[in-house]
Amino acid sequence: MTDATPIIQTEDLRKVYSPGTQAEVKALDGVNLRIDRGEFVAIMGASGSGKSTLMNVIGCLDRPSGGRYLCDGVDVASLDAESLARLRLEKIGFVFQGFNLLSRMDALHNVMMPLGYSNTPLAERTERARAALEAVGLGERAHHRPGEMSGGQQQRVSIARALINQPALVLADEPTGALDTRTSAEVMKLFEKLKAQGQTIVLITHEADVAHHADRICVMRDGKLYEGEHGLGAVA
Amino acid sequence: MTWNDTLRTAVFALRGNWMRSTLTSLGVIIGIAAVIVMVSVGQGTQAEIDKMVSGLGANRLDISSGAPNTGGIRGGAGSQATLTDGDALAIREQIPEVQYVAAGTRGNAQIVYAENNWSTNWQGVQPDFFEINGWKIGAGTGLEPGDYTSAAKVVVIGETIRRELFGEEDPLGQSLRIGKVPFRVVGVLAPKGQGGFGQDQDDVIMVPLETARRRLTGASGAPPGTVRQIALGVTRSEDLSFVQEEVEALLRERHKIAAGAEDDFSVRNISEIVATRTQTTRIMSLLLGAVAGISLIVGGIGIMNIMLVSVTERIREIGLRMAVGAGPRDIQRQFLTEAMLISFGGGIIGTLIGIAGALLAGKLGSLPVLLDWHVVALAAGCSVATGLFFGFYPARKAAQLDPIEALRHQG
Numbered sequence: 331m332t333d334a335t336p337i338i339q340t341e342d343l344r345k346v347y348s349p350g351t352q353a354e355v356k357a358l359d360g361v362n363l364r365i366d367r368g369e370f371v372a373i374m375g376a377s378g379s380g381k382s383t384l385m386n387v388i389g390c391l392d393r394p395s396g397g398r399y400l401c402d403g404v405d406v407a408s409l410d411a412e413s414l415a416r417l418r419l420e421k422i423g424f425v426f427q428g429f430n431l432l433s434r435m436d437a438l439h440n441v442m443m444p445l446g447y448s449n450t451p452l453a454e455r456t457e458r459a460r461a462a463l464e465a466v467g468l469g470e471r472a473h474h475r476p477g478e479m480s481g482g483q484q485q486r487v488s489i490a491r492a493l494i495n496q497p498a499l500v501l502a503d504e505p506t507g508a509l510d511t512r513t514s515a516e517v518m519k520l521f522e523k524l525k526a527q528g529q530t531i532v533l534i535t536h537e538a539d540v541a542h543h544a545d546r547i548c549v550m551r552d553g554k555l556y557e558g559e560h561g562l563g564a565v566a
Numbered sequence: 567m568t569w570n571d572t573l574r575t576a577v578f579a580l581r582g583n584w585m586r587s588t589l590t591s592l593g594v595i596i597g598i599a600a601v602i603v604m605v606s607v608g609q610g611t612q613a614e615i616d617k618m619v620s621g622l623g624a625n626r627l628d629i630s631s632g633a634p635n636t637g638g639i640r641g642g643a644g645s646q647a648t649l650t651d652g653d654a655l656a657i658r659e660q661i662p663e664v665q666y667v668a669a670g671t672r673g674n675a676q677i678v679y680a681e682n683n684w685s686t687n688w689q690g691v692q693p694d695f696f697e698i699n700g701w702k703i704g705a706g707t708g709l710e711p712g713d714y715t716s717a718a719k720v721v722v723i724g725e726t727i728r729r730e731l732f733g734e735e736d737p738l739g740q741s742l743r744i745g746k747v748p749f750r751v752v753g754v755l756a757p758k759g760q761g762g763f764g765q766d767q768d769d770v771i772m773v774p775l776e777t778a779r780r781r782l783t784g785a786s787g788a789p790p791g792t793v794r795q796i797a798l799g800v801t802r803s804e805d806l807s808f809v810q811e812e813v814e815a816l817l818r819e820r821h822k823i824a825a826g827a828e829d830d831f832s833v834r835n836i837s838e839i840v841a842t843r844t845q846t847t848r849i850m851s852l853l854l855g856a857v858a859g860i861s862l863i864v865g866g867i868g869i870m871n872i873m874l875v876s877v878t879e880r881i882r883e884i885g886l887r888m889a890v891g892a893g894p895r896d897i898q899r900q901f902l903t904e905a906m907l908i909s910f911g912g913g914i915i916g917t918l919i920g921i922a923g924a925l926l927a928g929k930l931g932s933l934p935v936l937l938d939w940h941v942v943a944l945a946a947g948c949s950v951a952t953g954l955f956f957g958f959y960p961a962r963k964a965a966q967l968d969p970i971e972a973l974r975h976q977g
């Protein structure tokens with residue numbers, strides 16, 4: 331894809347749960363979002379606003395029930411589970427609130443885990459994982475298990491894992507939600523560094539000071555997306 | 567994901583829970599080991615019976631003189647000489663289904679040659695004896711027709727007697743003594759080896775019936791013309807029961823036994839006994855095989871159970887792997903590989919234990935054992951199939967998980 335292709339482009343994106351019943355929920359109600367290469371965008375919203383659903387759809391974990399979503403130029407509507415997995419493998423790096431590291435493996439193996447699914451040779455895997463850990467400042471922690479590291483360190487390991495496949499998009503879901511202020515700042519500094527290197531980042535959070543690290547803030551409310559922080563005022 | 571990576575990941579996961587993995591594979595270990603031991607012993611027994619049948623000569627009936635139970639005193643078959651040459655002749659003439667008839671007598675004596683001697687049973691035989699018992703002359707001429715009529719002092723000896731008395735010497739034409747009577751060796755029987763009951767079949771020595779009567783049983787006071795047993799060879803095995811009835815009827819008539827009175831002879835149908843034993847063995851190995859098969863199924867269910875637990879425990883891991891790019895196929899393959907590793911590992915250990923167990927059963931339990939490599943390969947194959955079959959459902963369940971739900975899973 332050329333640099334001009336938006337990383338994320340949605341048109342009238344809809345996601346309806348239990349359609350046609352009393353419990354019908356329009357989690358996404360016509361969302362139009364465009365994120366270009368190199369942007370750092372924060373998506374805010376209260377719980378139940380539909381921001382998790384938006385993240386799942388953007389992250390190719392879920393398919394929209396209406397509208398169009400082009401992920402780095404690929405229309406996801408027609409893809410089956412297998413192809414979605416491939417798309418996630420190639421385009422998206424996830425950072426989760428709860429880190430989601432495998433406790434039985436050391437940092438290095440956690441980081442190189444996605445490379446196994448892209449059939450990268452073992453030697454190259456190790457090398458790249460080591461480099462990714464260096465990049466997040468944990469080079470000498472490669473053989474520590476998650477249980478032997480602080481929360482901030484664990485989150486940096488999971489960021490290294492998200493970056494390992496050189497994804498078009500890093501999708502971070504409440505990355506500081508489980509961290510204290512000091513380690514939060516550490517992690518956010520890392521995101522800013524990535525942004526400076528040209529990495530496209532979408533950050534989902536409900537904390538305004540975290541969101542302010544981004545270039546652009548969007549707000550989800552009742553399944554609709556509003557540009558700019560002023561949408562937030564309406565929520566509060 | 568490459569097979570190599572899938573395998574490495576599976577090994578890693580199993581090692582993390584090695585106690586559980588070992589216990590789970592125990593079911594397969596026991597199942598496979600049981601299959602191998604059971605089938606080996608079953609086949610060994612079958613082979614033994616086959617050998618016994620060929621050693622006995624097929625399609626035969628044995629008539630012994632004296633009832634198994636005479637007037638409350640059990641004398642043992644052949645203890646009284648109630649059968650006669652006439653009986654043998656009558657059977658030959660009146661029952662056309664009978665192909666061979668050989669009347670005989672026997673006794674125990676010390677056999678002496680030069681400075682060697684050997685105690686064994688001698689047999690006085692008629693020409694058909696060799697056919698009925700499947701004896702072949704290995705060296706020399708054997709007993710000639712003229713030897714029977716002239717009551718010649720000639721013998722045919724078995725391999726064991728040849729070895730014990732003559733050693734390296736050529737026994738043909740040599741003279742040995744049965745008791746005090748000298749005989750000339752005219753033949754050595756081709757060896758039969760050990761019999762189905764473990765007896766030495768080659769420890770035999772045969773003289774013409776007439777010679778035995780005149781020279782060897784003189785002192786025992788048996789009435790002239792009597793014999794201890796008559797062996798019959800029947801053309802077709804289907805006729806055995808029918809011939810047995812015919813023979814019994816004929817002998818009762820000839821011996822003037824009133825209806826309801828007890829026979830003064832007994833007819834044994836060895837083929838029937840052997841057939842029954844073959845049947846029994848077959849049913850036994852089938853049953854044992856079934857039991858072993860069931861234990862394999864139980865082992866498989868154990869694997870399925872543990873794999874389901876493992877899938878449930880690792881839902882978050884599955885969700886994470888899916889999020890970072892593992893497709894349903896990758897997940898399915900990983901869990902299937904884990905299940906197969908458990909069962910195949912169990913299969914290999916079970917096979918080794920099974921082989922060791924079978925050999926041990928042969929050595930210590932002195933059971934007949936026949937290790938068939940086909941069975942071993944089949945058992946190992948079965949273990950893989952068990953893993954595939956019982957691992958499929960849990961693996962499929964894992965692959966069909968929704969990544970969002972899986973990631974959100976608590977616990």
